[in-house]
Amino acid sequence: MPKYKLLFGLIILFVVSCKPKEQVFPDSLIIENITTIDAKNGLKEHQTLIIKEGKIQKIASSKDLKLSKKNTIIDGSGKYLIPGLWDAHIHFAYMEELAPSMFGLFLAYGITSIRDTGGQISYVKKFKEASMSNPTTVPRVMIAGPLLDGMPNVYDGSAPSRPHLSTGSATVDDIVKQVNQLDSIGVDLLKAYEMLTPEQFSKIIELAREKGMKVTGHVPLSMDVISASNAGLNSMEHMRNLELSCASNAEELLNNRKQLLISGKNDPGGILRSRIHAAQRFNAVDNYDDEKANEVLKVLAKNETWQIPTLALYRSTRLKENFTHLPDSIRIKWENGLQAMENQEPSPDRTKYTNWMLKMTGKIHQYEIAIMAGTDTPIGYLTPGLSLHEELSQLVEAGLSPLEALKTATLNPAIILILKLSLVGSVKIPGQI
Ligand SMILES: [Zn+2]
Known part of the structure; x- marks a missing residue:
């Protein structure tokens, strides 16, 4: 045999033996050629995912994986895959007629984990139990139980806009009882509220630390943000009362608040709180002092006091078409409510405040204070699920990159809520961080 023929034969053999073998993945679902995006790895095009028993078993570049036609393959070309999203601030108990539809709405918009930040424990517990018994068909639910408030408490059920979401404690001993009871029922976190005294607030944090729980909340009106953060508050909802501590007249405002709390102690909590906000919020925004804000944010960064700005709540682009997927009775009610609102121009003060919130969120991000969406x-009028996407776009407007915004709804909640990072937050196989 001529030498060249032998060489030719060997080359053919080599090429055949190097050709990747077509692989079969039994009982698996395969998504091929999809673009994955997560806050850890960024954007990766042409990925193939092998999914078995509901979990990702393997991720590879599509060109490196030769798949047999025997597999069940979905073509992911032109599509994107992101980790399940979190909404870190929701209330099942705020509108009980909508609550049964909320799981479905969250899932329809890609929200696979939610944190209920206030509702009576007997009510919200049912949603957590449903989630635990159906982990593959119901979003993950974490609950705070009721808002832990002082007296007079704000959400006391005395008006339709203030349903009974809180418990009002008159003394430090009452707070101890409340926290112990919630701990025995099995809440995931605690939520401190605005009418607490500094002593009650510190007791909540002390007990939570002993029990290994985090405390989120509104900074009590009797305190400033620096003392609340130094006391150990883990996260702040809505940046609530931050403006009061970033004003050049912050000390004067605090003293006035303390007076107003005393003089209004026999009024309903919701009315007293509104009176104090009306007297101070816009005044504080008018007296915003950048140096003062820097001082406050340095403390928040040092103490790792996370922020949940809830921008969409204040700067909502409320649109009737957003209500399409709501149950009819609620859709009609919301459409009518919106109609009434459309006739009112937002007050210049309110606009100033919402602009302040957007600017402050950007500043918080520059200070590298972690944010959760x-x-x-x-x-x-925020539709469950859809509103989280609105929140993400507003976080981008505030100065986060789209990937950083995605992090606030994926990796960040997974980190702060101490879940197993090997299972949540990014696109990966179980076990990877
Ligand atoms: Zn809330």
């Missing part, structure tokens, strides 16, 4: 749905 949350909405407060269904408060403020």
